[in-house]
Amino acid sequence: MDLPHGFRFAGRATGIKKNQAKKDLVLIISDVDAVACGVFTTNKVCAAPVQVCRDRLPTKRARGIIINSGNANACTGEQGLADAKEMTASVARLLSLDSAQILVCSTGVIGRPLPMAKLRDGIPPLVNDLQDDETSFESATLGIMTTDTRPKTAFRSIRTPEGEIRIVGFAKGAAMIGPNMATMLAFILTDAVASADDLQVHLRRAVDRSFHSISVEGHTSTNDSVILMANGAGGASAHAAGDAFAQALDEVAMDLAMAIVDDAEEATHRLTIDVKGTRTEQEARQIAKAVADSPLVKTAVFGNDPNWGRICSAAGYSGVDFAETDLSLRVNGTLLYDHGMPTAFDPVAEHERMKARREVDIELIFELGTAGCRFWSCDLSTGYVRFNAEYTT
Amino acid sequence: MDLPHGFRFAGRATGIKKNQAKKDLVLIISDVDAVACGVFTTNKVCAAPVQVCRDRLPTKRARGIIINSGNANACTGEQGLADAKEMTASVARLLSLDSAQILVCSTGVIGRPLPMAKLRDGIPPLVNDLQDDETSFESATLGIMTTDTRPKTAFRSIRTPEGEIRIVGFAKGAAMIGPNMATMLAFILTDAVASADDLQVHLRRAVDRSFHSISVEGHTSTNDSVILMANGAGGASAHAAGDAFAQALDEVAMDLAMAIVDDAEEATHRLTIDVKGTRTEQEARQIAKAVADSPLVKTAVFGNDPNWGRICSAAGYSGVDFAETDLSLRVNGTLLYDHGMPTAFDPVAEHERMKARREVDIELIFELGTAGCRFWSCDLSTGYVRFNAEYTT
Numbered sequence: 001m002d003l004p005h006g007f008r009f010a011g012r013a014t015g016i017k018k019n020q021a022k023k024d025l026v027l028i029i030s031d032v033d034a035v036a037c038g039v040f041t042t043n044k045v046c047a048a049p050v051q052v053c054r055d056r057l058p059t060k061r062a063r064g065i066i067i068n069s070g071n072a073n074a075c076t077g078e079q080g081l082a083d084a085k086e087m088t089a090s091v092a093r094l095l096s097l098d099s100a101q102i103l104v105c106s107t108g109v110i111g112r113p114l115p116m117a118k119l120r121d122g123i124p125p126l127v128n129d130l131q132d133d134e135t136s137f138e139s140a141t142l143g144i145m146t147t148d149t150r151p152k153t154a155f156r157s158i159r160t161p162e163g164e165i166r167i168v169g170f171a172k173g174a175a176m177i178g179p180n181m182a183t184m185l186a187f188i189l190t191d192a193v194a195s196a197d198d199l200q201v202h203l204r205r206a207v208d209r210s211f212h213s214i215s216v217e218g219h220t221s222t223n224d225s226v227i228l229m230a231n232g233a234g235g236a237s238a239h240a241a242g243d244a245f246a247q248a249l250d251e252v253a254m255d256l257a258m259a260i261v262d263d264a265e266e267a268t269h270r271l272t273i274d275v276k277g278t279r280t281e282q283e284a285r286q287i288a289k290a291v292a293d294s295p296l297v298k299t300a301v302f303g304n305d306p307n308w309g310r311i312c313s314a315a316g317y318s319g320v321d322f323a324e325t326d327l328s329l330r331v332n333g334t335l336l337y338d339h340g341m342p343t344a345f346d347p348v349a350e351h352e353r354m355k356a357r358r359e360v361d362i363e364l365i366f367e368l369g370t371a372g373c374r375f376w377s378c379d380l381s382t383g384y385v386r387f388n389a390e391y392t393t
Numbered sequence: 394m395d396l397p398h399g400f401r402f403a404g405r406a407t408g409i410k411k412n413q414a415k416k417d418l419v420l421i422i423s424d425v426d427a428v429a430c431g432v433f434t435t436n437k438v439c440a441a442p443v444q445v446c447r448d449r450l451p452t453k454r455a456r457g458i459i460i461n462s463g464n465a466n467a468c469t470g471e472q473g474l475a476d477a478k479e480m481t482a483s484v485a486r487l488l489s490l491d492s493a494q495i496l497v498c499s500t501g502v503i504g505r506p507l508p509m510a511k512l513r514d515g516i517p518p519l520v521n522d523l524q525d526d527e528t529s530f531e532s533a534t535l536g537i538m539t540t541d542t543r544p545k546t547a548f549r550s551i552r553t554p555e556g557e558i559r560i561v562g563f564a565k566g567a568a569m570i571g572p573n574m575a576t577m578l579a580f581i582l583t584d585a586v587a588s589a590d591d592l593q594v595h596l597r598r599a600v601d602r603s604f605h606s607i608s609v610e611g612h613t614s615t616n617d618s619v620i621l622m623a624n625g626a627g628g629a630s631a632h633a634a635g636d637a638f639a640q641a642l643d644e645v646a647m648d649l650a651m652a653i654v655d656d657a658e659e660a661t662h663r664l665t666i667d668v669k670g671t672r673t674e675q676e677a678r679q680i681a682k683a684v685a686d687s688p689l690v691k692t693a694v695f696g697n698d699p700n701w702g703r704i705c706s707a708a709g710y711s712g713v714d715f716a717e718t719d720l721s722l723r724v725n726g727t728l729l730y731d732h733g734m735p736t737a738f739d740p741v742a743e744h745e746r747m748k749a750r751r752e753v754d755i756e757l758i759f760e761l762g763t764a765g766c767r768f769w770s771c772d773l774s775t776g777y778v779r780f781n782a783e784y785t786t
Contacts (some may be wrong), residue, residue, distance in 0.1 A: 043719050074700060075717065077734045111703030220710035222702075293772070295688065296781060303782030309468060309503030309615075316438030317613035324438050324468065337750040341470045342504040382775040382782075388689055389696030389765070389775075393777030 001155050002193035004139055004166040006031040006233025010129035011139030014122030016115055016152040017068035018110070025122045029064040029089065029130055029186060034231035036103070037200040037222035039207045040238050041224035047074035048084040049104040050225060056100055060196035063101040065227060068090050069144050073106040073114050074222040078324070090120065094127045105185050105225050107172060108146055141170040144185055148174045149263055149386075152331060154255035156248035162236035165192040165246050171256040171330075173272045174216070184211060186226040186256050192245060193236030198238060203228045206250045210257035213285075214376045217263045226253075234333035261376045262358075266383030269301050269354075272376055273362045279369035283320045287364060288375035290318035298380035301360055306350035308336040315364055322366060330363040394547050396582035397559040397628025401520035404532030409500060409501070409508055416536035417609055418515045420484065421580060422457040422523055429455035429496070430593040434601045434617035440467035441477040442497040443618060449493055453589035456494040458580060458620060459484050459516075462537050462565070466499040466507050467615040478508045483513065485628030487520045498578050498618050500565060501539050506591035518743045534563040535576055540780075542657055546766035548649035549641040555629035558585040560641050562770055564649040567609070567656050577604060577621045579649050584627030585638060591631060596621045599643045603650035606678075607769045608685040609657045619646075654769045655751075659776030662694050662747075662782045666755045672762035676713045681768035683711035691773035693755055699743035701729040708757055715759060723756040 008029045016024040030326055038057050040050050066087050073080045073342065088102035129136065141151035154169045174186035207226055238245040261270050273291055275284035291297055294314040300307035308329050324340035332353050335343050401422045409417040431450050433443050459480050466473045481495035534544035547562045566577035630637040654663050664685055668677035684690055687707040693700035700759055701722050708720065717733035725746050728736050746751055
């Protein structure tokens with residue numbers, strides 16, 4: 001993997017997590033001033049670091065991001081804000097930067113003050129560790145994890161007449177994933193030369209198609225953040241690359257979003273929900289989200305049960321107006337429901353087909369218009385319930 | 394229990410359910426023409442019997458209701474409509490009534506044609522069984538059950554200057570309970586003299602406070618129906634009883650709604666969610682529903698975990714605008730979150746308190762206005778997932 005030029009990474013364990021040996025503090029630094037933009041949680045209860053990033057990003061520039069895992073610094077009031085700012089100030093001081101050039105993210109347990117003594121001790125050696133090699137990048141990908149079972153990374157490169165553009169992304173997230181993101185952090189870095197306004201447009205589009213189109217359990221978190229930095233160190237411009245840049249960015253975001261769904265806590269199936277033939281994309285998304293979030297649909301999938309009744313009735317309460325005869329449904333390619341009537345399919349064969357694959361394809365076909373969307377979710381398992389009944393406080 | 398005068402009941406087993414010995418066909422008949430009204434599912438995918446009732450209720454009159462369990466007669470197209478109508482016609486013929494005077498409800502598996510041969514055989518003896526005694530009433534309450542573990546009944550009587558008014562209700566429902574009801578059927582019968590318009594107002598109000606304020610997993614069903622009949626056989630008028638009639642009706646509906654939440658599939662806790670201090674009741678309901686339906690809140694409660702972070706963040710994504718400092722939270726009377734900040738409560742003591750009681754009281758206190766609401770839900774258990782992964786098809 002050829003990392004984007006001009007970025008350095010570090011990840012260390014400072015003892016924030018129960019398992020003190022696990023990495024919990026991460027730093028990303030661009031060697032030069034970078035164009036930056038972000039998309040953040042819409043939750044009204046939002047974490048201190050999200051508020052700090054929102055305050056700083058109107059400059060559309062940043063030099064780096066300091067991230068901790070194990071503690072979300074959410075619901076922590078004025079102290080939380082002061083702590084988030086202190087994290088950025090500590091990094092800035094050691095690198096002779098302005099603290100306004102450093103962004104900050106946190107993920108983990110809500111409502112506990114950050115263990116600032118550990119962070120104060122941890123930041124100087126973290127800054128010393130900064131390297132542009134793969135090992136340091138890997139440390140960063142590990143250091144942002146909470147209940148994730150594995151790091152999530154994506155990489156694309158594009159050849160342009162002006163030279164190569166590299167885009168790398170890494171993310172964390174395995175629950176509290178509703179669209180409008182989740183306890184989901186993603187960092188996307190590129191060495192392309194790019195305008196801040198173009199970058200924001202590309203990011204918004206990429207996020208809508210990826211992170212905003214996945215749901216684990218529909219619970220929008222307090223800390224969701226996607227941050228994109230372009231430092232121009234590669235010399236080639238995103239603009240010159242044309243659609244290829246937007247396409248590569250979409251793919252990186254999509255790879256990361258799929259990695260999150262595939263690592264959803266104790267899930268056994270990934271659901272791909274295609275809604276077709278609605279009047280608007282918004283209608284399609286509303287239907288997809290109702291299906292994706294229905295516990296009855298999700299438990300049926302866990303049981304490998306082609307329960308089309310639960311899927312169709314979830315569409316029916318989505319708030320979108322339609323007649324039963326407007327709707328047909330395919331699961332794993334088999335037509336189960338045809339213009340308001342169940343077909344004579346073989347439930348045992350469909351059960352076996354569901355059981356045989358991790359992927360489940362759900363296709364809701366309406367005859368209302370030409371819009372549609374694709375959305376991803378996962379099943380709801382006994383393991384998920386056990387896991388989330390036992391996690392904290 | 395002194396049943397409302399002038400109603401007869403019957404319940405029989407006709408072999409619709411897997412366990413052929415279980416009652417599955419129920420008839421309620423008023424000896425005289427009764428005023429009737431109903432509230433039905435808002436699901437766009439709605440069952441044939443719901444369509445038949447909607448078509449007939451504009452008359453505001455009915456003589457009876459035929460109900461089967463074990464098959465929802467939903468997603469069954471034109472045949473389903475014809476079958477639902479035939480059920481009412483068979484009853485009407487045997488009682489020398491018009492089929493338009495008979496309402497019909499079904500509950501059970503979606504998408505299978507009704508086994509009409511069994512129903513045709515079952516209806517004549519069912520009509521013969523009609524009695525006004527408690528044993529027949531009990532047969533009716535058993536015959537509407539699906540995954541319910543017990544029948545759900547409620548009874549109130551009111552003394553008025555004109556004599557006594559009796560109100561009895563029975564219901565079924567244990568899942569697919571989102572507000573706007575669920576695979577939920579409820580029948581409320583009174584011998585009061587009442588005007589159809591008054592009755593509709595009283596019923597709507599009672600349903601909003603009860604069946605529309607409970608959620609098991611937020612999945613609105615295709616078959617939800619609440620039907621109220623007042624036959625005047627007691628001679629006393631609801632109007633003369635004043636508020637006492639509305640109050641008694643509210644209580645019957647509330648008792649039934651609570652019985653449904655308490656019988657929620659494999660639930661171990663009942664959640665009572667009070668939202669206070671919002672600008673409007675609508676805002677309060679939106680917040681309550683977000684909390685009630687959050688799988689992360691529900692699994693935390695299953696684990697007896699006073700996880701205020703999940704509760705507050707669910708309120709945060711409800712779509713209602715507020716600042717963190719507007720919100721305080723009590724769980725089981727203990728203040729866990731005070732104007733945007735967690736309190737120094739004892740998590741072990743709170744865990745033990747949750748564990749000791751089936752009831753969990755969640756109180757979200759805002760400082761935005763003077764409106765509020767009360768809402769009920771249940772926890773999400775490993776048993777629920779197992780149960781719903783295994784149920785049909």
